[in-house]
Amino acid sequence: MPLPLYYFLSITAVNILMSWALYVPYRMAHLHFLVVANMAISGYAAAYMVLSLHLPFGLALLAGFAIGAAVGFLVALFIGDAPTFAVVIVGFTFIYIARTVIENTEAVGGTMGLFGLPNIGGDPAVHRWTILSILYGLVLLVGFLIHRFDHSQLGRAASAAFIDKDLTTSLGIDIRKMGILLQTFSCTLAGGCGVLYGFIYKSFHLDYFTFHVVGILMTFIFVGGYTTLWGAVLAAPVLYGVPLLFPPEIASWRIVIYGALLVLVLVLKPEGVITTRFVYRVEALLSRKGLKQPPSTNP
């Protein structure tokens, strides 16, 4: 398979997965930027395991998920029911701390990063196909899980918590437990993504895990639509792929374009391109039962 296609497909999968990692906690209005820190922490840990400890990739990937889960869970114990701005700041602070620690730790390459990760299965083609299969397998699995979540009672409770946390608590729903669950799920996912992301390039560098990533993911979610998981599925390939076609002078202003798009969407169409009504209509059409009155679940 041509290399550009490999990169596009694999990075798009990571973008979809990471957007979902932000999507899930945001269903209860938590912008859980900690996930970007999770990517870095698990990614570097896995790389260290493979490069210095010579552990197999599979083990390192599982460790990545586990580290993500552990970090996510521990932090969620404190901020499971915190206000959104606190969650945001905790995320940003963690990203900064994680980056600085990694930057100053020689064992994981410091500012130079880690290079020369071995091919999985010893062969470049096998490596690429393995990475792609794992990534898209994850996309299907996680997508399925989130879909079930969205259409479950827990999902509806999350929608209620998005609108009014206090009211939802008075309905007997444990906001803190919900927060812990959603945040831990996201961080687990993010940990695995961090590992896979580096292995796409067979290297790890701090530039992969910057504050820009936060902005990019936010753009994907809000432009695509934050009320349904399909928003990320549409936004990730399009918003990542189209700038690749731009000439380099314009492509270097990618972040500004993303930022402008984000602001524009919020001002003009805050729910994003794909809304729950739209999804419902498509689902109805596909089941050939004709158009019904859409329910008003997600805000």
Add this chain to the structure above:
Amino acid sequence: MEVFIAQVINGISLGSIYLLLVTGFNLLLLVAMIIHFAYPQVVVLSMYIIWLVLGYTGNNLLLGTLAGVASSILLNLISAPLFQKVMEKRGEVDINSTMVVSMGMGMIITDVLSHGFNKGHPIAFPDTLAGGDAIVRIGLISILPGQVYAFGVGVVAVSAFFWLLYKTRPGRAFRAIAEDPSGARLVGIPLLKTGLQSYALSGLLGGLIALLLAALLGSASSALGEQVAIKVIAVSIIAGLGNLVGGLVVGLSLGIVEAVVQGYISGTWSNVIAFVIMLVVILAKPNGLFGLKI
């Protein structure tokens, strides 16, 4: 001991800047009813504009000052309609949408700074801004003009701000809106116009802060905005969003703590320690030390 005192002095001037930033941020929160994540980035953008003007006018301090203040006020006022458009109800803080929109603005500003100015390199300010040599020197302790400015301007600005808030007509309107926006409307206070006034005032503060930062740090980079933004908002959260006096206390404290730690531990790690301390406090008390105002 000398190191400690020297660093406390450093910390007071740094803290003065933090508390000014927090005050501007709180003002926007209380009166314009927005969470402006990118407020510090607007300040850094003003710093770049000061640098540009200084470059074109041969380090004319007066013009640089005017440019900094004017650009900050203008940038704030321009962002006002964007914020207004995403706010659902005029009578309350719409946290989610204003926060996200301001993050988008921050993205744009940070990337413009890292692309469009000085080919992405950090900018340096002329020494004349910092005022040259130390005024006082006692052993390791030296007090630089830049530090005196920072602290002095901080004191004057905060006093002026509180005088405005408690002794003038616009200040009364600000306080009324801060306490009860719909009540303020019933009395005939124009929410929109008063909100715009708060944007302008935050802009004025921002311009001053840009100057002080330029004098104190001597340089700026696109990453500065993000770093400072996180610290300022962390300070606001710790003090309790909307808590003006709390913001002063915590902001000053952060400056002093940061500087003292810097005195004993090298560069980047001292920054990390500051962040770790803030992280721990927020994890322990996500609603702030003194409770939420909103």
Add this chain to the structure above:
Amino acid sequence: MEPNEATTAQPTAPQPLLALENVTVSYGHVNALKNASIQVFKGEIVVLIGANGAGKTTLLETALGINTPVSGRISFKGEPIGGVAVDRNVRAGVCLVPEGRGIFASMSVLDNLLLGAHNNMKNAGKHRERVYEWFPILKKREHQIARTLSGGERQMLAIGRALMSSPELIMVDEPSIGLAPIVVNDIFSIIRMLNQEGYTILLSEQNANKALKCAHRGYVLETGTVALSGTATHLLNDPGVREAYLGA
């Protein structure tokens, strides 16, 4: 004191000071006011009676400019004011003392009064002196935080604040709510006194008895429509009104 003896200011102006003609106001799908028409003439005390949710507050807030009517006309001193911003209406001479007083509890008495003069600062000093004349207790508590005032004092502060904008029409939403009966009597005396000084007063009340005893005319609001109107005496003696609102 009988109402008609106490008030010496007789309503004589042919053009109403405030007029709502067939005003409809809706919040989303709910019609809070439906084709409501009322008139308030200069020098009158007019009272709006009705149960909770009848639309009294909506009517007063619409007259102030908080709500824009979906249909109908509102005019003040002959000029249409439908859809005009609140601060402009306040400058034109309308003011509202909201239910629950609407004072700023964390600000001082003086600051609250000055807020009332926000749109008319030139004469603030003069007006303040006059308010202190009428309400000496406010002068005594000038620098105290409003939160420390008693219920009756807060109502006086709210009325005093309204007076600071030198209004022609004072609207009061439920002046007696939450106040002890003795204090309520004081408040209504104040209202009568202000009327004698030349202020036109439109008030809404659940306590129909005391309100009608001090007013010239009244309107009965039920679920957003004007069900009945007439002179105060007429309404006081109307059997339907007596049964529904006077507890007779």
